[in-house]
Amino acid sequence: MNKLLVKEIYFLMVLGREFEYAAKENYMRGNISGFLHLDIGQEALSVGAIKAFDKGDVFATYREHIMAIARGVEPRAVMAELFGKAEGVSGGKGGSMHLFEPSRFFYGGDAIVGGHIPNAVGCAYARKYLGSEDGVMVIFGDGATNGGAFFESLNNAATQKLPLLFVCENNEYAIGTNIERTAPFKEQAKKAEPYMLTMSVDGKDAEAVYETISKARKMIEDGHGPIFVEAFTCRYEGHSVSDSNAYRSAQEMKHCKAKDSLENCKKRLREKWMCSEAEIVSMEKEAKKVVEEAVSYAESAAEPNMSALFEHLFVEEV
Amino acid sequence: MLYREALNYALDEVMAADNSVVTLGEDVGLYGGSFRVTEGLVEKYGEKRVIDTPIAELSIVGNAVGMAIGGLRPVAEIMTGNFALLAFDQIINHMAKLRYMSNGKITLPMVVRFPQGVSRQLAAQHSESYEQMLSSVPGLKVLSVNDVNYAYHALKYAILSDDPFVFIEHELLYNKKGEVNFEEELDPFKARIVKEGSDITIVSYLKMVDDVMEAVIAIEQALKCSCEVIDLCSLNPIDYETLKSSIEKTSRLVMVEEDHKTGGYGSQIVAWAAEDLFYELDAPLLRLAGADIPVPYNRTLELASIPTAKSIASDIIEWGRKNDL
Numbered sequence: 001m002n003k004l005l006v007k008e009i010y011f012l013m014v015l016g017r018e019f020e021y022a023a024k025e026n027y028m029r030g031n032i033s034g035f036l037h038l039d040i041g042q043e044a045l046s047v048g049a050i051k052a053f054d055k056g057d058v059f060a061t062y063r064e065h066i067m068a069i070a071r072g073v074e075p076r077a078v079m080a081e082l083f084g085k086a087e088g089v090s091g092g093k094g095g096s097m098h099l100f101e102p103s104r105f106f107y108g109g110d111a112i113v114g115g116h117i118p119n120a121v122g123c124a125y126a127r128k129y130l131g132s133e134d135g136v137m138v139i140f141g142d143g144a145t146n147g148g149a150f151f152e153s154l155n156n157a158a159t160q161k162l163p164l165l166f167v168c169e170n171n172e173y174a175i176g177t178n179i180e181r182t183a184p185f186k187e188q189a190k191k192a193e194p195y196m197l198t199m200s201v202d203g204k205d206a207e208a209v210y211e212t213i214s215k216a217r218k219m220i221e222d223g224h225g226p227i228f229v230e231a232f233t234c235r236y237e238g239h240s241v242s243d244s245n246a247y248r249s250a251q252e253m254k255h256c257k258a259k260d261s262l263e264n265c266k267k268r269l270r271e272k273w274m275c276s277e278a279e280i281v282s283m284e285k286e287a288k289k290v291v292e293e294a295v296s297y298a299e300s301a302a303e304p305n306m307s308a309l310f311e312h313l314f315v316e317e318v
Numbered sequence: 319m320l321y322r323e324a325l326n327y328a329l330d331e332v333m334a335a336d337n338s339v340v341t342l343g344e345d346v347g348l349y350g351g352s353f354r355v356t357e358g359l360v361e362k363y364g365e366k367r368v369i370d371t372p373i374a375e376l377s378i379v380g381n382a383v384g385m386a387i388g389g390l391r392p393v394a395e396i397m398t399g400n401f402a403l404l405a406f407d408q409i410i411n412h413m414a415k416l417r418y419m420s421n422g423k424i425t426l427p428m429v430v431r432f433p434q435g436v437s438r439q440l441a442a443q444h445s446e447s448y449e450q451m452l453s454s455v456p457g458l459k460v461l462s463v464n465d466v467n468y469a470y471h472a473l474k475y476a477i478l479s480d481d482p483f484v485f486i487e488h489e490l491l492y493n494k495k496g497e498v499n500f501e502e503e504l505d506p507f508k509a510r511i512v513k514e515g516s517d518i519t520i521v522s523y524l525k526m527v528d529d530v531m532e533a534v535i536a537i538e539q540a541l542k543c544s545c546e547v548i549d550l551c552s553l554n555p556i557d558y559e560t561l562k563s564s565i566e567k568t569s570r571l572v573m574v575e576e577d578h579k580t581g582g583y584g585s586q587i588v589a590w591a592a593e594d595l596f597y598e599l600d601a602p603l604l605r606l607a608g609a610d611i612p613v614p615y616n617r618t619l620e621l622a623s624i625p626t627a628k629s630i631a632s633d634i635i636e637w638g639r640k641n642d643l
Contacts, residue, residue, distance in 0.1 A: 057388070091421030100420035107387060107424070112411050118377045119412060122384020122392070129340070129366060130389055149407075152377040159372075312422030313457055315480040318507050318555045 001207055003273040007283065009051055009206050010265045013043040015287040016066035017262060019075060022291045023065065023082055023096075027241050031299070032082045035111075036096050037063040041236035044261035045169050046070060048209030049139065049231070053165065053217050056134035057105045057127065059120040061141065062097035064108035071106040073099065075290055076297040085301035092304045093312070113174075114144035117153040117166075124162040124226075135163035135220040137213075143174025145188040154228075158195040161225040165216050166192065168230045169203060175239045176247045192228035203231030204261045207268065233261075321463070322492040324470040325355045325431075329393065332477045333363050336391065339477060342369035343378055343395030343431075352397050353433060353492045375401050379408035379430055383416070386426040386482075393477055398489070399434030399448050406451075413482045414457030427480045429473070435525060435576055436624050437489040442612035445620075447577040449523075452484050453554040453586075460554040461506055462486040464527040466496025468551060471504035486553070488525040509557040511564070515544035517643065518634070519564040521587055522574040523550040530574050532627035533634065540631075541638040553583065558590065565591060569600035570643070572634055576624050579607035601641040606633055
């Protein structure tokens with residue numbers, strides 16, 4: 001770790017949280033519709049993991065705005081996508097849940113819980129076969145670890161010794177159901193233990209996430225085979241904006257927010273990395289500005305042309 | 319050349335020419351393929367390109383999608399149609415949708431080979447047909463193979479194309495004999511006129527084309543007419559042009575399919591004809607299809623559950639007589 005890197009991570013986390021609040025606000029205003037899954041509370045994991053895995057393919061879920069931005073997708077292209085505009089990263093055809101940017105090796109947006117894990121396995125197979133030095137990272141929630149796609153993928157990745165990093169963001173909730181009610185244990189890494197090396201990390205500590213993922217990344221790049229990293233975190237909002245979060249008590253939410261990703265990182269910046277207040281304030285201001293610009297860009301961006309309706313179904317139209 | 323040999327030949331040819339082509343599935347490697355389509359390939363191209371997978375269909379197609387993203391041209395083999403139901407999430411939610419959802423940023427050059435159909439007493443969980451589901455999914459190109467020459471050309475085309483294909487084969491056709499014209503440039507999306515005729519257009523695909531051809535002799539004798547037989551070849555997109563010119567000539571349409579009748583694939587063809595060619599028609603549309611029951615094991619019951627050459631002949635003769643043909 002170094003100061004510059006921690007500052008960059010902090011900036012992206014602040015940017016991410018501002019982005020998510022702006023998305024929520026614009027959802028309430030009717031500018032964004034459909035399902036909107038916010039990543040507030042989990043920023044340390046999203047940013048830390050992506051920054052540590054700065055090359056190679058990333059497959060993520062529908063809660064991927066911050067990850068896309070951390071991977072280098074323009075915040076305004078993400079916001080424009082949420083607004084359903086032509087300038088959106090997926091041309092307005094994907095929305096919040098389907099952000100894809102192959103030029104950044106980012107295959108975010110899969111909205112079938114666990115459905116993208118076998119795709120990451122296949123991609124890791126292809127990269128290994130083609131002699132790439134990079135690995136593949138697949139991020140999913142604890143809810144995905146109860147499904148067949150996950151277990152098939154553990155088996156295939158381990159059998160083929162693929163350069164694949166499984167990252168489980170364990171926020172304890174599969175939509176509105178606590179993991180303790182659907183799995184026999186809290187630590188989902190136990191499911192991966194028979195197949196591969198597992199690691200666990202405090203998902204609210206961005207530096208720890210960064211260091212764990214970096215270490216695992218180097219190992220898979222060196223031919224170690226797949227590794228499973230479990231990061232424990234907590235979602236501040238409901239599953240999506242339309243979820244009132246009523247199933248979690250005030251006490252539980254207090255516990256959930258007791259350690260905040262952003263506050264924790266800010267404290268480290270001040271105490272360990274000797275960051276001045278002025279530096280911190282300037283980063284926070286800059287993040288706010290980027291989000292404001294993203295929103296105004298999205299507001300004024302064009303609607304897709306009607307010709308887009310039938311475009312991009314195939315490479316060769318017939 | 320046999321149908322399965324034509325498929326093998328096509329695979330072999332593209333694998334020899336392009337290292338990015340791989341094939342994966344249950345028993346495709348050391349075993350040689352359940353229907354021997356991949357026979358000999360693992361010896362030539364090795365286990366990294368002819369990949370024996372676990373019996374986990376979701377992953378066979380799901381991994382193929384990821385391989386295509388990662389720069390390969392995978393050809394996934396499903397052992398039999400019914401098993402593919404476990405892979406339908408991957409086929410429908412991923413293979414068919416990633417390109418459109420990403421506004422064309424993701425390209426999936428991949429093929430899912432899909433053997434299916436009533437074979438010989440394999441009972442309800444190994445005999446069903448799924449073209450009605452597959453061809454209703456936007457984002458997939460769906461081909462169906464009756465002919466040996468078509469098998470070779472269409473499979474080669476599908477593998478070399480940058481689009482996702484489902485390539486439907488019929489389990490009773492693997493040992494069908496035919497000639498391959500290697501020089502031909504075949505358009506896989508064009509329907510094949512198997513036999514020309516002037517009075518009835520009979521449209522079919524997969525194995526039923528052969529049953530129709532067998533039935534035609536009796537039909538033409540009994541009705542003193544001539545039948546035009548069309549093999550659809552491509553189920554999505556559909557070559558409506560070829561169908562239209564045939565129906566304009568004959569004024570009569572019969573659709574024959576092995577699939578269950580309710581919601582079956584042929585309903586699309588007859589609905590289209592009723593919508594677009596109503597005034598061209600001199601007789602009610604006739605649709606012959608499988609019964610709406612799980613396919614039974616007993617051979618007599620099994621054959622009674624689907625159209626056969628005999629039933630096709632008698633049903634069309636009865637329909638023709640009723641309609642002044």
